[in-house]
Amino acid sequence: MTWRMGRVSSVVTVTPAPSLDYTLTPLSGDQYTSCLCGSERKTLSWTMAPSALGVVNVSVSAEAVTSQISCDNEVVSVPERGRIDVVTRPLIVKAEGTEVTNTYNWLLCPKGQALTEEVDIELPENIAGSARASVSVLGDILGRALENLDGLLQMPYGCGEQNMALLAPDIYILEYLRDTQQLTPAIRNKATNFLTSGYQRQLNYKDNDGAYSTFGAGPGNTWLTAFVLRSFAKAQTFIYIDPANIEASVTWLKRVSDEVTLSAYITAAFLEMNMYIDDPAVHGPVKASLSCLKESISDLSNTYATALLAYVFTLAGDMETRAHLLGHLDAVALREGGFLHWSQTATETSASLSVETSSYVLLAKLSASPTAEDLGYASRIVRWLTSQQNYYGGFSSTQDTVVALQALALYSTLVFSPEGSSTVTVRSPRGQLVFRVNRNNKLLYQEKQLQDVTGKYSLEVKGTACAAIQISLVYNIPTPAADTTLSVLVEPEADCTSKIPKLSLELTSLYSGKESSTNMVILDIKMLSGFVPDPESLNMLKGALLVDRVEQKEDHVLVYIRELQKDRRINHSLTLVQEYQVQNLKPAVVKIYDYYQPSDQSDTAYIDPCVTA
Numbered sequence: 001m002t003w004r005m006g007r008v009s010s011v012v013t014v015t016p017a018p019s020l021d022y023t024l025t026p027l028s029g030d031q032y033t034s035c036l037c038g039s040e041r042k043t044l045s046w047t048m049a050p051s052a053l054g055v056v057n058v059s060v061s062a063e064a065v066t067s068q069i070s071c072d073n074e075v076v077s078v079p080e081r082g083r084i085d086v087v088t089r090p091l092i093v094k095a096e097g098t099e100v101t102n103t104y105n106w107l108l109c110p111k112g113q114a115l116t117e118e119v120d121i122e123l124p125e126n127i128a129g130s131a132r133a134s135v136s137v138l139g140d141i142l143g144r145a146l147e148n149l150d151g152l153l154q155m156p157y158g159c160g161e162q163n164m165a166l167l168a169p170d171i172y173i174l175e176y177l178r179d180t181q182q183l184t185p186a187i188r189n190k191a192t193n194f195l196t197s198g199y200q201r202q203l204n205y206k207d208n209d210g211a212y213s214t215f216g217a218g219p220g221n222t223w224l225t226a227f228v229l230r231s232f233a234k235a236q237t238f239i240y241i242d243p244a245n246i247e248a249s250v251t252w253l254k255r256v257s258d259e260v261t262l263s264a265y266i267t268a269a270f271l272e273m274n275m276y277i278d279d280p281a282v283h284g285p286v287k288a289s290l291s292c293l294k295e296s297i298s299d300l301s302n303t304y305a306t307a308l309l310a311y312v313f314t315l316a317g318d319m320e321t322r323a324h325l326l327g328h329l330d331a332v333a334l335r336e337g338g339f340l341h342w343s344q345t346a347t348e349t350s351a352s353l354s355v356e357t358s359s360y361v362l363l364a365k366l367s368a369s370p371t372a373e374d375l376g377y378a379s380r381i382v383r384w385l386t387s388q389q390n391y392y393g394g395f396s397s398t399q400d401t402v403v404a405l406q407a408l409a410l411y412s413t414l415v416f417s418p419e420g421s422s423t424v425t426v427r428s429p430r431g432q433l434v435f436r437v438n439r440n441n442k443l444l445y446q447e448k449q450l451q452d453v454t455g456k457y458s459l460e461v462k463g464t465a466c467a468a469i470q471i472s473l474v475y476n477i478p479t480p481a482a483d484t485t486l487s488v489l490v491e492p493e494a495d496c497t498s499k500i501p502k503l504s505l506e507l508t509s510l511y512s513g514k515e516s517s518t519n520m521v522i523l524d525i526k527m528l529s530g531f532v533p534d535p536e537s538l539n540m541l542k543g544a545l546l547v548d549r550v551e552q553k554e555d556h557v558l559v560y561i562r563e564l565q566k567d568r569r570i571n572h573s574l575t576l577v578q579e580y581q582v583q584n585l586k587p588a589v590v591k592i593y594d595y596y597q598p599s600d601q602s603d604t605a606y607i608d609p610c611v612t613a
Contacts, residue, residue: 009037009071010064010078014044017059017086021052035071047583050093053130059088095130095476096586098603102473105387106459107141109466110422117459124477131475133450137424137435138468139442141386141408144393146173146187147445149194152394152401158551158560159214159520160205161224165398167198168231172409174238180416182443188238195239202228203245210248214520215548215560222256223265225249227402230269254285260296263289264308271315290316297321300328303344304353307360314364322364329361339387340380350597352396355388355404362407366414375415382411391472396598422463429455437467479589479605485513486564487602488523488592496610501578503531503608508571509592511564513600520548523559524591525574528608530582533557537575544572585611 013033016024024046026032032044050056063084067076108115123131138144145152149170174191177183205212211220212228229249232241253266267289270282293309300306310325334341341358344350362381365374385404394401421438429452442465453473461467489508494501505525511518527533533552541559542550549560557574564570585608593601 009035009074009076011067011069011071011076012036012062013065014060014062016046017061019056019058021056022048022050022058022091024048024058033065035069035076037071048091050091053093053095053132056091056093057088058091059086061086097130097476097605098479098589098591099474099476101391103389103391104471104473105389106469107383107386107466108459108461108469110461110463112464114460114462116461118456119459119471120456121454121471121473123454123473123475126478127475131453131473133453133471133473134447135426135433135450135469135471136445136447137437137470138445139422139437139465140412141382141466141468142173142176142393142405142412143443143445143468144389144470145169145405146177146393146443148392148394149173149191152392152405158549158558160202160212160216160221161214161227161398163198163201163205164224164227164231165402167195167202167235168227168402169394169405170194170198171231171234171238172406175234176409176413179413180418187443192238195235199232199235199239199241206245210245210250210252212249220252222253222258222262225253226266226269229253230272233269233273250282254282260293261302261305261308264293264305264312267293268308268312268315271312290318294318294321297325300325303329303332303342304357304360307342307357307364310364311360311367314367317368319368322368326361326364338380339384340377341384351388351599352400352597355385355395355400358385359400359403359407362411363403366407366410370414378411379415382408386468389470391470397596399596420463420465422461422465422467424467424469425460425462426469427458427460428452435467437463437465439465479587479603484600484602486511486518486521486592486594486600488590488604490590490604490606492606492609494608494610501610502534503528503576503578505574505576505590505606506571507573507590508569509561509564510569511566513566516566518564518594519597520595521561521564522591522593522595523561523572524593525557525559526588526590527555527557527576528582528588528606529585530580531576531578531608534575534577537573541572541574546570547572 011033015032027045027047034042036042048058061084064078066078070076104119104121106117108117121133136144150166152165152169170191174183174188177187202212205214205216205224207213207220209220210225212225213219213221214224229246232246235241253269256266257263258266267286270286290312293312297309306325306329310322310329313321313325329342332342334343341354342361343354343357358381362378362385365378365381370378385408388395390396395404418439421436424435424437426433426435428450431451433448435446450471457471459469487510489510491506491508493504493506507523507525509521509523511521538550538552538557541547546562546564547559548562551558559572561570587605587607590604590606591601
């Protein structure tokens with residue numbers, strides 16, 4: 001605290017506000033009532049023991065009080081104004097271990113009769129009071145994504161593809177709102193601001209020849225360039241896109257030849273832009289690509305490629321080939337209740353790939369004047385897709401989120417009806433919550449906290465409007481010893497006698513899967529409480545082996561590793577510096593995961609060895 005009263009001295013008492021969220025214990029050496037002369041500064045400390053998780057507001061007041069004692073032989077004074085000052089600061093209290101988020105999603109369309117669902121929510125043991133749950137309701141399946149345009153994924157956004165993962169869904173949602181006459185000036189301004197800033201950021205990843213690369217340096221990335229091209233072409237409706245940027249990317253892509261799925265993706269980009277018809281220079285390459293792709297359909301063992309090809313030939317107007325591909329896809333579809341989806345193989349566990357594959361089937365079904373039967377078939381895919389959405393309205397990774405939201409936007413446009421209303425009732429062991437959905441609040445994000453985290457919940461929707469319902473459950477568990485193809489070994493080292501507490505982390509990353517190498521891998525290093533990364537060490541890490549980028553985000557350091565070779569250990573190091581001491585220090589977690597298959601991940605906990613010594 002600093003006393004700013006010229007040369008006047010006062011006796012000041014400093015008092016923390018009482019709270020149920022924490023306990024502040026005075027330190028024996030501090031005087032909490034003392035003299036303070038003009039412009040003098042004193043520091044007072046407490047030991048804080050939080051008793052609640054989340055954002056805790058800590059308030060402390062300083063008050064000039066009357067006193068019989070003198071300060072430096074001066075009579076103390078109490079000012080008439082400014083006698084009390086109160087400072088409040090937020091403190092984030094996090095649970096130890098690994099955070100787990102489970103979402104339960106339903107899309108219920110009652111059509112006049114009541115629809116009900118039940119779910120029994122259970123928690124694992126050893127979660128140490130960290131569990132919290134909420135229920136949210138929307139009248140539109142794209143409303144959740146609209147609410148979180150700037151953060152559909154809980155993933156880093158430090159490269160060209162990740163920037164596009166922010167930009168592209170924005171376009172599809174804008175198109176949907178425009179086509180259904182729900183686009184208000186406020187939403188348009190918010191979304192176009194995102195688009196404009198995203199467009200400008202993406203130009204940082206553009207090469208002189210029109211291609212785009214992951215980090216703005218190195219060879220052009222074919223998939224990313226096609227992704228940017230198809231997105232910029234659509235964005236032109238809402239913001240200014242320099243035509244020269246589009247033309248340069250088209251010219252670069254025309255020179256590229258690649259394997260089936262990548263060729264199909266590029267062809268889809270041209271077809272979505274209608275360049276097959278409008279641009280004679282593109283007509284030839286697209287026609288040749290379609291001919292080549294048609295030859296590949298003798299082997300339909302790759303379900304993802306088959307779904308993408310079905311969409312491509314739908315856009316090309318080749319109904320015979322489309323029917324053949326969709327017929328095969330229907331035969332290998334996974335059916336469960338009213339849900340319909342696809343996976344690469346019967347044992348495939350990648351939710352991301354299943355979402356992307358199912359989304360391409362949905363796009364193929366809906367992109368050629370769909371019949372009522374097609375819409376009914378599509379609704380079963382939509383029910384499954386919406387059941388996979390995360391808390392923010394996205395999915396697992398960048399690619400599946402972009403394709404799924406494109407498909408959901410198309411479906412929502414085709415089945416949109418401004419009429420109807422519904423009442424949603426959520427019953428729990430200790431009461432019920434009621435939400436109302438109508439034409440005036442279809443896009444309104446309604447969320448309420450659940451008092452009972454566990455137990456049996458029943459949902460009931462009455463009325464004539466669809467309701468998208470999500471129960472979100474968040475809790476922390478002890479860091480699991482996961483058996484995955486990716487792993488990270490963390491070896492902390494420290495000199496416990498040093499006057500400047502430092503901690504060196506030696507990190508060993510390993511891939512042991514069946515492929516020869518991985519995709520891009522993210523190493524997410526969470527700081528111990530009270531520690532920050534050493535700036536010099538952080539700079540050295542940026543130039544380390546296979547490291548393309550390093551970001552610092554709140555109390556995490558994110559390391560982008562280009563790839564890991566099978567069974568080859570890669571070592572990195574990072575030094576942490578202690579800023580302030582924390583009693584009862586808990587372990588922090590280092591996570592390693594495949595950026596494109598986030599389910600392939602592993603967590604490792606570490607602690608300061610001086611704490612356990």
